[in-house]
Amino acid sequence: MVELVVDEIMSKASDHRAHVMMLREKDGLRRIIVALGLIEAQAIVFALRGVETERPLTHDLFAPLLGAFGIKVEYVLIDNICDGTFHSRLHCVQNGEEKDVDARTSDAVAIALRTGAPVYIEEELLNRMCIHSEFNGAISIPITAADESTLRMAMENAVKEENYELAMKLKEEIDSRHHSLPEQEDTK
Numbered sequence: 001m002v003e004l005v006v007d008e009i010m011s012k013a014s015d016h017r018a019h020v021m022m023l024r025e026k027d028g029l030r031r032i033i034v035a036l037g038l039i040e041a042q043a044i045v046f047a048l049r050g051v052e053t054e055r056p057l058t059h060d061l062f063a064p065l066l067g068a069f070g071i072k073v074e075y076v077l078i079d080n081i082c083d084g085t086f087h088s089r090l091h092c093v094q095n096g097e098e099k100d101v102d103a104r105t106s107d108a109v110a111i112a113l114r115t116g117a118p119v120y121i122e123e124e125l126l127n128r129m130c131i132h133s134e135f136n137g138a139i140s141i142p143i144t145a146a147d148e149s150t151l152r153m154a155m156e157n158a159v160k161e162e163n164y165e166l167a168m169k170l171k172e173e174i175d176s177r178h179h180s181l182p183e184q185e186d187t188k
Contacts, residue, residue, distance in 0.1 A: 001077065001120040006048060006109065007031060009041050021109065023078075023119070030130035032078075032121070034086055040106035047113035059110040066115065070094055076108040078121040081129060083177075090117075148174060 007024040019041035024031045036044070043059040045051075053060070066073065071094045080087040088108040089100040103111070112119050151174050158167035 002030075002123055002126050003027070004032070004078070004119045004121055006044065006113070009036070009045055009048075011041070021106065023109075023121075025126065030126055032086070032126065032129050033131065034105050034109075035084075036106045040104075040110060043110040044106070044113065047110060059107070059114060062111045063114045066092070073111060073115045073117040074098075075117050076103075076112045076119045078105055078108075078119070078125065081125065086129075148177060 003026040004023040005026050007022040009019060009021050011019045019036040019038065021034045021036050021041070021044060022031055023034060043057060046053070046057070047059070056064075071092050074091045074093055076088055076090055077100075078086050078088045086105040088103050088105040090103050090108055090111065092099050092101060109119055111117070151170050155167050155170040155174070158164070158170060
C-alpha cells in the first residue's frame with residue numbers, strides 16, 4: 001500500500017459544480033485524480049483549511065459519532081476502480097475487532113481528514129491509474145481515466161500520425177466501455 005495526501009481540489013472552469021481532487025503519493029510524484037461533487041469538494045476543503053461551521057455538516061458528525069462508540073478509523077484504502085469510479089474502504093477497529101466499510105472515495109477522504117487517518121492506495125492500482133508530469137507543464141493520464149470523447153479525439157490523432165498501435169489501444173478501451181448485447185439472429 002502507498003500513502004496518499006490531498007494535493008489540491010480543482011473545479012472545472014465551464015461547470016462550477018464539477019470538481020476533482022488530486023491525490024499525490026506522500027513520498028513520491030505519482031498522482032491520481034478523483035471526481036467530486038460540490039458538497040464533497042466543500043467538505044474536503046473545509047477539513048484541509050480547518051473551517052468550522054456553526055452546526056456540524058454530515059462529514060463532521062463522523063469523528064464524534066465513531067468516538068462515542070469506541071470505533072477508530074485506522075486508515076482508508078482505495079482498492080479498486082470500476083467504470084472510472086474509485087472504490088474505497090474505511091478500515092475500522094472497535095474493541096480489537098477489525099471491520100472494513102465500503103465508502104465512496106470522496107467521503108472516505110473527508111472522514112480520514114477529520115479523524116487523522118491516513119489514506120492508502122493499492123500499489124498496482126496507483127501504477128495503473130497515476131498521472132505523470134510531462135514537459136511544458138502538460139500531464140499524461142492513463143487511457144482508463146479519460147472520457148470517451150477525449151479517447152476518440154486521441155484515436156483520430158494517432159491514426160493521422162500513423163501510430164496504429166496507440167490507435168488500436170484507444171479503440172479497445174472505447175469498445176470495452178460499451179456493454180453490448182450479443183447480436184440477435186434475424187428470424188424473419
